[in-house]
Amino acid sequence: MENILQFLLENKGAIFMVILSIFLGIEVISHVPAILHTPLMSGANAIHGVVIIGAIIVMGHAETTGAMILGFLAVVLGTLNVVGGFVVTDRMLEMFKKKK
Amino acid sequence: MNDLSLFSVGISVLEITYIIASVLFIMGLKMLSHPLTARRGNIYAAIGMIMAIVATILFHQKEGKPIGNIGLIIAAIVVGTIIGWVIAKRVRMTAMPQLVSFFNGMGGAAAALISMMEFPHVSPELIAESGMSNGHVLAILLGLVIGTVSWAGSMIAFGKLDGWIGDLRVKAMKFVNLTILAVIVALVAYVMTRDVQAAGELSTFIYIIFAIAVVYGVLFVMPIGGADMPVVISLLNSFTGVAAAMGGFLYNNQAMLTGGILVGSAGTILTVLMCRAMNRSLLNVIVGVFGGGGKANTDEAGTVKEITVSDASVLLSYSKKVVIVPGYGLAVAQAQHICHELDKLLEEKGVEVKYAIHPVAGRMPGHMNVLLAEADVPYEQLVESDEINPDLPNTDVLVVIGANDVVNPAAEDDPSSPIYGMPIIKARDAKNIIVMKRGMGKGYAAIENMLFFNSKTRMLFGDAKGTLQNLVNEVKAL
Numbered sequence: 001m002e003n004i005l006q007f008l009l010e011n012k013g014a015i016f017m018v019i020l021s022i023f024l025g026i027e028v029i030s031h032v033p034a035i036l037h038t039p040l041m042s043g044a045n046a047i048h049g050v051v052i053i054g055a056i057i058v059m060g061h062a063e064t065t066g067a068m069i070l071g072f073l074a075v076v077l078g079t080l081n082v083v084g085g086f087v088v089t090d091r092m093l094e095m096f097k098k099k100k
Numbered sequence: 101m102n103d104l105s106l107f108s109v110g111i112s113v114l115e116i117t118y119i120i121a122s123v124l125f126i127m128g129l130k131m132l133s134h135p136l137t138a139r140r141g142n143i144y145a146a147i148g149m150i151m152a153i154v155a156t157i158l159f160h161q162k163e164g165k166p167i168g169n170i171g172l173i174i175a176a177i178v179v180g181t182i183i184g185w186v187i188a189k190r191v192r193m194t195a196m197p198q199l200v201s202f203f204n205g206m207g208g209a210a211a212a213l214i215s216m217m218e219f220p221h222v223s224p225e226l227i228a229e230s231g232m233s234n235g236h237v238l239a240i241l242l243g244l245v246i247g248t249v250s251w252a253g254s255m256i257a258f259g260k261l262d263g264w265i266g267d268l269r270v271k272a273m274k275f276v277n278l279t280i281l282a283v284i285v286a287l288v289a290y291v292m293t294r295d296v297q298a299a300g301e302l303s304t305f306i307y308i309i310f311a312i313a314v315v316y317g318v319l320f321v322m323p324i325g326g327a328d329m330p331v332v333i334s335l336l337n338s339f340t341g342v343a344a345a346m347g348g349f350l351y352n353n354q355a356m357l358t359g360g361i362l363v364g365s366a367g368t369i370l371t372v373l374m375c376r377a378m379n380r381s382l383l384n385v386i387v388g389v390f391g392g393g394g395k396a397n398t399d400e401a402g403t404v405k406e407i408t409v410s411d412a413s414v415l416l417s418y419s420k421k422v423v424i425v426p427g428y429g430l431a432v433a434q435a436q437h438i439c440h441e442l443d444k445l446l447e448e449k450g451v452e453v454k455y456a457i458h459p460v461a462g463r464m465p466g467h468m469n470v471l472l473a474e475a476d477v478p479y480e481q482l483v484e485s486d487e488i489n490p491d492l493p494n495t496d497v498l499v500v501i502g503a504n505d506v507v508n509p510a511a512e513d514d515p516s517s518p519i520y521g522m523p524i525i526k527a528r529d530a531k532n533i534i535v536m537k538r539g540m541g542k543g544y545a546a547i548e549n550m551l552f553f554n555s556k557t558r559m560l561f562g563d564a565k566g567t568l569q570n571l572v573n574e575v576k577a578l
Contacts (some may be wrong), residue, residue, distance in 0.1 A: 001420070003367070004233075006230070007235035012505070014349060014352070014357060017358060017361075018345070018357065021358050021365065022361060022364075022365040024126060024364070024365070025129075025364065025365030025367075025369065026365055026369050027469050028126065028129050028133065028366060029129065029369055030367045030369060031133070033133075036132065036134075036280070037370065037373075037374075037459075037464075038196065038200075038466040038467060038470050039132060039138055039142070039464035039466075039470075040133055040366075040370065041334055041367070041370060042175060042196075042200050042283070043129065043132045043138075043141065043236045044362075044363045044370075045200055045204050045207070045337050045340075045363075046142075046145065046146070046314060046364065047125050047341075047359050048204075048207050048337070048341040049203075049207050050125075050150065050152065050360060051207050051211045051214070051343065051347055051356065051540075052149075052153060052210065053153065053156050053347075053355060054151055054210075054211070054214045054344070054347035054348075054351060054356060054410075055540070056153065056157060057156065057160060057162065057167070057353075058213075058218065059167065059169055059173050060128030060157075060168050060169055060173065060521055061165065061167075061214060061419040068169065068172065070217055071172075071213075071217065072175075072176045073213060074181040074209075074217075076177075077180070077209045077524050078180070078207065079176065079179070079184060080151075080183060080184040080187075080206040081184075081206040081207035081210065082149055082184070083180070083181045083185055084188045084202075084203040084206070086142060086146040086149070087185055088191075088196065088199055088203070089142045089198065090139065090143070091188065091189070093139040093142060095193075095473045098556070
């Protein structure tokens with residue numbers, strides 16, 4: 001129990017941010033028209049590719065061969081998420097733009 | 101600058117870059133929700149991402165050590181970029197739902213890998229001080245479980261949407277799933293209450309948890325039918341967001357935290373919006389084994405009446421108002437272009453043509469909008485179901501192309517039907533109904549559709565693309 005309280009205290013900044021981000025996420029997309037559901041989902045999909053930063057950090061401090069292989073894999077997969085996500089979203093939105 | 105122990109220019113630049121990246125993510129997501137700014141929003145978010153990645157490689161430090169293995173990291177990024185780019189550019193527009201699901205799974209897998217690798221490195225001081233039950237370990241384990249479930253689930257969703265994995269519907273499934281979930285929770289609790297010197301001693305459990313989470317991810321998505329796929333993809337999307345945020349906790353990294361949580365909460369809301377469009381609760385989608393059921397009294401159903409292509413073309417050409425209801429069948433047959441050709445021909449003849457778009461038609465939220473946009477159908481012709489319904493009694497012909505559940509009157513008539521209460525396009529209000537279908541198979545939800553047996557309905561069997569091509573030829577010849 002004490003551990004949990006201590007954790008909450010030490011991470012109060014992060015917890016604060018999490019709570020605000022939750023409200024922000026809800027607020028930002030609550031009035032989205034149905035036509036944009038797919039691109040929005042796809043765009044959000046690309047944004048959580050931010051996990052690649054963690055992959056880079058892990059890889060950057062990997063020392064054993066096993067860790068390097070896994071780290072390399074993590075960076076590749078994270079990049080796939082980021083690049084694929086943004087490119088697919090752009091491709092979808094490009095079609096919307098063609099006609100006014 | 102080694103003598104600056106707490107402050108260094110690099111770290112400051114890194115943190116400031118993360119703040120800017122977070123702002124760009126938020127702005128990007130906001131702009132993505134408006135048609136005019138959507139494309140720019142996507143690019144803003146991408147710029148934020150590139151900044152965060154570059155700054156991490158250049159300035160990140162862990163206990164004073166900068167990022168190593170830079171050559172390999174860049175090589176990995178290059179490999180990922182090339183593969184991602186090629187797949188994203190090459191894939192057919194209709195395969196978009198699979199693709200989103202696939203990329204989502206990659207993010208989940210990356211999050212799970214990070215957790216697996218960080219677990220043995222939990223600092224011994226932390227363990228000596230507070231045992232295994234600390235926030236750091238919890239973040240690692242949650243990242244592992246959520247990331248793995250998201251990865252496994254997304255791969256199954258990908259396979260289902262791509263058509264090489266069928267549905268598995270067993271009544272006992274929900275108990276099995278709940279049991280597995282309980283086992284995972286128990287294992288996490290077990291690991292966190294162990295009394296050890298180093299986390300590495302418990303590595304075996306990490307692999308066991310990983311393996312069970314894979315099984316859970318697979319079984320979680322297996323029973324969920326195609327009609328619910330949009331909900332599932334959206335849900336898995338927010339899972340990966342949360343898994344990424346766990347990484348943010350782990351590294352005390354603001355960009356990962358905001359990005360992850362933002363997607364987690366936005367994805368959850370989107371999921372809820374979709375559930376509402378089907379008048380079902382999220383729990384019902386996840387736990388309830390959907391499909392089948394309902395009164396499948398085919399005996400009473402009566403017979404269906406067919407219509408020939410030439411009769412259909414005459415009927416359409418001499419109508420005043422035509423409404424097209426597209427569904428997944430249109431996407432599968434790649435018939436969106438030929439469909440638009442038909443509507444242009446009819447408009448030239450003075451027929452008013454509208455598309456009725458049901459929010460959950462297809463396999464993904466807004467699927468039909470994307471599909472028809474690709475074929476250059478103008479915005480103004482796309483009408484949402486609530487708006488078109490009052491207009492349907494004045495509609496001369498309603499053409500259903502590859503849609504089924506979204507026009508099924510059982511949603512209004514049959515309280516025992518699994519889709520009872522779902523808002524539908526009230527197709528039977530139209531004066532005439534033409535249903536284009538490959539055969540008499542049931543829809544994705546496997547529910548009998550009484551609309552096909554309605555006295556006003558005529559069936560036009562065949563592949564949507566071929567049938568539409570024939571229709572276009574006939575209408576041209578008239």
